[in-house]
Amino acid sequence: MKPDRRALIAASAVTIIAEQGPRALTHRAIDQSLELPAGSTSYYFRTRESLLEATALHIVHRSRSTFDELHERPSDPAALTAEYLDDLLSHRRHELIARYALLLETPRDSALHQLLEGSLFSLEKARPVFETVGVDDPDVSAANFLSLLEGLIFDYCLGSRSRDPHSSETVRQLRIPIDIYLHGVGVL
Incomplete structure (x- = not known):
């Protein structure tokens, strides 16, 4: 079964934004990256705004499904959160970068900004x-x-620790400030 073309377009948009920046995102760039006939992306998303919204919704959907999968396993809140952050950093780095880039590009009071x-x-x-x-x-x-x-x-993802190689220690390192906060407010 072929994946949904709208989902493929949104995923391609994430990659383009993460690798080349938001200004590189065009309907034509997506058509080329997916080797689609010219105008295919425009058929599904008429405007740049609708394309950006689809990109943001793709990030939202992936985040919710990942969190829900992790949440099904028995785990304390600190472990669950550290595993979720680790998944973001190890498997969804492009989504993180695209999200930050789009947050900087969109007006603070826009629906797209709030969605992101x-x-x-x-x-x-x-x-x-x-x-x-x-x-x-x-x-x-x-x-x-x-x-x-x-x-x-x-x-x-983008700050001083982004230079550290991702390793099995990352979850443990992420968990330290999470544990401290949750202990401090009385959750753990």
Whole structure:
């Protein structure tokens, strides 16, 4: 069975943005990268905005399905989170880079920017972890936790730790600040 052409186009857009930057993303560039007849991408996504939205939705869908797969395995919140971050860094690096590039390119108040903001981490999924243990303000604790995760991802993907080779130690290293935060607010 052939993969859905819309999904292939969105995945190709992620790769183009990650490798060449957002300005390189054109309908023609995708047609060429997928060896499609000229105009194929335009048939599915008439405007650049619709193409960018499909790209962001692709990142959202992949993040949710990955998290749901990991969540099915019994694990404490720190281990689950560290494994999720490790998956992002080891298997979805292009998506991370594309996300950051697009966040910088889109107006802060746009729907696309908001979609990208929530594409990796969900306040709605984080909040119950803090509610369960009776944290005074679970919304603030969850938001702070997501900020910590965003910082870790950025540092390991594009920051000073991006030069470190990815290894089996990465999960352990990611888990240290996660454990510290979760212990500090009383989750662990």
